[in-house]
Amino acid sequence: MARVKFLCDADRCIECNACVTACKNEHEVPWGINRRRVVTINDGKPGERSVSMACMHCTDAPCAAVCPVSCFYSTADGVVLHSKDLCIGCGYCFYACPFGAPQYPKVGNFGSRGKMDKCTYCAGGPEADSTPAEYAKYGANRLAEGKLPICAEMCSTKALLAGDGAIIAEIYKERVMKRGYGSGMWGWKTAYSDSPTG
Amino acid sequence: MALALCAGVALLLVLAHPAAAQVSFKPTAESVHEDQLLNALKEGGKITGRISIPDQMAASLIQPAGRDWRDFHRSKLPVIGGIAIIGMFVGLAIFMMVRGRIRIHDGFAGTKILRFASFERFTHWLTASCFIVLALSGLNISFGRILILPLFGAEAFSTLSAYAKFAHNYLAFPFMLGLVIMFAIWVRDNIPGKLDLEWLKQGGGLLAKGRHPPAKRFNAGQKGIFWIVIIGGSLMSLSGWFMLFPYLPANVTALQLWTVTHAVIAMLFIAAMLAHIYIGSIGMEGAFDAMAAGEVDLNWAKEHHSLWVEEEQAKGHVPSGSAPRAVPAE
Numbered sequence: 128m129a130r131v132k133f134l135c136d137a138d139r140c141i142e143c144n145a146c147v148t149a150c151k152n153e154h155e156v157p158w159g160i161n162r163r164r165v166v167t168i169n170d171g172k173p174g175e176r177s178v179s180m181a182c183m184h185c186t187d188a189p190c191a192a193v194c195p196v197s198c199f200y201s202t203a204d205g206v207v208l209h210s211k212d213l214c215i216g217c218g219y220c221f222y223a224c225p226f227g228a229p230q231y232p233k234v235g236n237f238g239s240r241g242k243m244d245k246c247t248y249c250a251g252g253p254e255a256d257s258t259p260a261e262y263a264k265y266g267a268n269r270l271a272e273g274k275l276p277i278c279a280e281m282c283s284t285k286a287l288l289a290g291d292g293a294i295i296a297e298i299y300k301e302r303v304m305k306r307g308y309g310s311g312m313w314g315w316k317t318a319y320s321d322s323p324t325g
Numbered sequence: 326m327a328l329a330l331c332a333g334v335a336l337l338l339v340l341a342h343p344a345a346a347q348v349s350f351k352p353t354a355e356s357v358h359e360d361q362l363l364n365a366l367k368e369g370g371k372i373t374g375r376i377s378i379p380d381q382m383a384a385s386l387i388q389p390a391g392r393d394w395r396d397f398h399r400s401k402l403p404v405i406g407g408i409a410i411i412g413m414f415v416g417l418a419i420f421m422m423v424r425g426r427i428r429i430h431d432g433f434a435g436t437k438i439l440r441f442a443s444f445e446r447f448t449h450w451l452t453a454s455c456f457i458v459l460a461l462s463g464l465n466i467s468f469g470r471i472l473i474l475p476l477f478g479a480e481a482f483s484t485l486s487a488y489a490k491f492a493h494n495y496l497a498f499p500f501m502l503g504l505v506i507m508f509a510i511w512v513r514d515n516i517p518g519k520l521d522l523e524w525l526k527q528g529g530g531l532l533a534k535g536r537h538p539p540a541k542r543f544n545a546g547q548k549g550i551f552w553i554v555i556i557g558g559s560l561m562s563l564s565g566w567f568m569l570f571p572y573l574p575a576n577v578t579a580l581q582l583w584t585v586t587h588a589v590i591a592m593l594f595i596a597a598m599l600a601h602i603y604i605g606s607i608g609m610e611g612a613f614d615a616m617a618a619g620e621v622d623l624n625w626a627k628e629h630h631s632l633w634v635e636e637e638q639a640k641g642h643v644p645s646g647s648a649p650r651a652v653p654a655e
Contacts, residue, residue, distance in 0.1 A: 137356070137359075138356065142377075144377065159379075159380070161378050161380065161383060164376060164378055164383045165376070166373075166374040166375070166383070166384060166385075166386040167374045167375045167376075168357045168362070168373075168374040168386065169357045169374070170374060170375040173350055173355070174355050174356040174357050175356070175357070176356050176357050177374075178386055180386055189391055189392060189395040192398075192399055193394075193395050193398050193399065194470070195465075195466045195467070195469060195470055195486060196469075196470065196479070196482060196483045196486050197470050197474060197479065198479075198483070210479075212480070215486050215487045215490050216490075217466065217490060218568075218571060218580075219398070219584075221577065221580075222394050222577060222580055222581050222584060223391045223392075223394050223395040224391055225387055225388055225389055225391040225392065226388075227385050227386075227388070227577070239494075240571075306353075307354065308355075308356075310356045310357060310358050310359060311358055311359030311360055312359070313386075313387075314359075314387060316359075316360075316363065317387055317389055317392075
């Protein structure tokens with residue numbers, strides 16, 4: 128099985144937010160929750176770059192390590208998923224996540240944040256694949272249909288890449304070689320302990 | 326003509342100069358680089374930018390401090406908690422084996438003296454019962470996954486933890502109320518004084534049988550417990566407040582700090598309360614009466630709080646001497 132990852136080529140990202148919108152639409156994500164977001168670094172200054180960021184589906188994921196009820200699990204493809212039936216909404220995953228991926232449906236005073244929601248790599252949850260129960264909790268399961276995450280599929284400049292980590296890293300390296308520069312494989316060092324070459 | 330041409334070229338050069346300075350920066354190639362940003366981060370720092378969605382917490386792109394927080398919870402906290410709590414259990418067990426139950430040296434007098442009025446006892450048990458639920462539900466969040474989950478399975482443990490979390494969140498409020506009342510009613514008897522130094526020098530009479538350094542209403546040990554509860558409880562309340570209202574700081578670094586504070590103080594607080602529970606129940610004969618019925622045996626009071634008994638007797642609250650109280654005629 129391939130080890131799937133996300134890679135955002137910040138030199139291509141034009142901050143159009145299509146990935147954000149596509150994700151919200153595909154999974155009918157409720158108001159206030161953004162599974163994916165675009166952050167612009169050095170906004171308005173020379174050398175500004177935008178990075179589309181969501182759950183990076185880390186190797187040895189910090190969220191899974193700190194969850195008090197152990198509601199996270201990894202698929203054979205390396206996708207980090209969680210069970211909303213087990214989640215108690217404590218917020219620990221949010222404190223541990225380097226990428227701010229976990230989201231909560233309520234502005235949680237008295238700790239009533241509700242069940243955590245995050246990017247599923249379009250791979251649903253523990254329920255049977257592509258069932259209404261799975262859709263209601265986790266959104267579409269595109270992976271089960273043999274499709275890649277909608278955010279990367281929609282990306283107009285092909286800045287956001289999804290798929291086999293080795294292949295997308297190779298594509299990125301080829302781009303860097305050809306154009307002669309690259310601002311890095313954002314988050315890879317943190318998520319996969321990879322050296323962000325190029 | 327040639328002169329005009331030269332002037333024209335010169336003018337062009339002058340005009341072109343600022344433009345040339347701008348072109349020397351290549352906006353495509355010279356950009357922020359993740360590696361540089363990560364290396365430039367200070368301890369606990371994060372890479373942040375601008376975001377176009379309302380959630381400003383989402384403006385943080387990468388916060389490597391999350392890994393330190395994870396390391397704290399997975400590696401450091403079990404050590405801190407284990408040493409504090411198991412260490413206290415071991416310490417108390419050794420103390421119990423060596424010293425045994427601390428008896429009333431002169432035996433029961435049979436006469437009782439009122440030590441805690443009903444409102445004081447109510448405050449104590451309000452705070453104490455909340456504390457026990459808070460401590461157990463808190464320990465469940467920290468260690469339940471290792472200790473309890475394997476026993477019950479994921480579903481049952483998750484349900485238990487969800488209820489425990491609700492109990493933790495809501496019982497925090499009566500606990501805080503208890504702290505405030507406790508402070509108000511007992512602070513005047515808990516101001517440290519010279520007598521406490523003497524009490525501490527004699528080890529509180531805990532180690533040698535029959536030795537009881539003089540003490541007023543509260544001895545130095547009890548004053549210590551009082552201040553541990555007040556200061557520890559206040560820190561727990563403050564740090565817990567930010568966890569109850571995580572959108573007040575709206576800053577993941579601050580929240581990480583508050584959760585670490587909450588967890589470390591909790592472990593020390595629980596350990597201290599174990600000692601308090603021990604000495605107030607099985608550890609010392611006659612001590613539990615103070616918080617149960619409110620009245621303690623006069624001999625117990627004389628041994629542990631000699632000066633307080635004298636004060637009470639001076640006020641006429643207790644019959645002097647150890648004769649049993651007269652039984653009213655039927």
